[in-house]
Amino acid sequence: MLVGYLGPKGSFTHGVASHAFLNDELIPYESLTELLKAFEQEAVSAAVVPVENSIEGSVHETIDYLFHHGDIQTVAEIVYPIQQQLLVAKKDRPIHEIYSHPQALAQGKAFIDRYYPKAKLEMTASTAYAARYVSLHPEKTIAAIAPLSAAHEYQLYVQHKDIQEMAANYTRFWILGKKAVEMPTSLHHTEDKVSLALTLPSNQPGALYKALSTFSWRNINMTKIESRPLKTALGEYFFIIDLLMEKEEWIHFAFEELSAMEIAVKVFGQYPVYTVNEKEIEQ
């Protein structure tokens, strides 16, 4: 089976894909939009995409695409610890520029402010691109913030280990597919969820409150709610909601009630959640 992931090689998404798909061919894509399009056009049978980070919040490119385009289903979620390293081509030189993805630069902000307050920050499309750039320019006094897998992939040194702002830094990844996938035993099944987007009828005050009522009085546990702009006008939103899949029948009753209130429900998937331990990554 062909499995697409947000590349290049050595990215966090590559790490997740490697843990989840042991015997499949993994194919890197340059951007999330290209990857999502490739999955829709069946160039790959599954796709691994980042959805939300515990510090930086939702990955809007993923969420917006799933909401605005077609009918893509999530078949599993993997919660993966994010450990960022400061990588260099040659050890113990001064560092004048630091390259990384904007989210990784944000996660390393406290570290940079303390150790490299004068370093110039340069944004790249991904952490792995930053690592590749540093490895291609060994003469420059530059560093990349990227995962350990990128150090292996591009033969870089770890100048500082685990520089991210918080110990508890996790990212949720979704596996998109046509059918359920069996996960290797190194992944731990923790719970089951359903993710959906609600679009409220416009000019109906209190519609969000009514929508949440349908879950609340049934004691359905909501683990996430987030508004995203509908891209029509300032102040118009859709809502991403995650529910624990404890009472499947009650959830379907709630959906029927929402539909009777003219609240549109788009289900992104009903899926098992798996976690990966930090120790399993350090190998």
Place this chain on the structure above:
Amino acid sequence: MLVGYLGPKGSFTHGVASHAFLNDELIPYESLTELLKAFEQEAVSAAVVPVENSIEGSVHETIDYLFHHGDIQTVAEIVYPIQQQLLVAKKDRPIHEIYSHPQALAQGKAFIDRYYPKAKLEMTASTAYAARYVSLHPEKTIAAIAPLSAAHEYQLYVQHKDIQEMAANYTRFWILGKKAVEMPTSLHHTEDKVSLALTLPSNQPGALYKALSTFSWRNINMTKIESRPLKTALGEYFFIIDLLMEKEEWIHFAFEELSAMEIAVKVFGQYPVYTVNEKEIEQ
């Protein structure tokens, strides 16, 4: 009076600051965090910061700083139309690379896909930096996506006009200050609002629902709700809420009720909202 804004010269925030403060000295800051710190340390008496765009959503760096740091008050909001231009140093050459802020690249995505599908996209810290870079490298076949004010500031040509994805593209800017500011008559006062952040007691299911109840049964009009990660663990959020300031007394009753429910309320400000017409920008 000294007024700080997110620079450099020619940025959208510079445009907003120029419309709001006709007779004050405007001082550019390189990043939002530097600007917010300068305002906290009283290096400037007021600051102009972007808060939310109708397509890309909230500006997290602003929202997160106001939530996590000190007690900064918003004294006015300005809703400003965003019109993006494709700027070049020399007209009608091929364009191989396009520079801009990630949000502007996102807003110009449909345009780029149609007219320059092969152009390499390069992220910069702001649209105005992109314009400055293009003006400093006239020999290169590159372009910037930036506002008209940047074309004037850096003597660039408008190769394509108004390339943003939607006609209705607006950004909300907040003016931070110690006291109310009087706005010039070119700005139109439309409504009054109050913005706040709610932090819910952990492990209390349905707490968000209860919080929204306090506004809903009083018919207080909520114009925005957005969750942001608390940065403690995956799945813990605070909520940014905007309310129309129509019934001031009722809003204060609601705040007392929230506090009785152990829901923490942090008020970002109670402020008038002003709009700027598109025609006023094109001069």
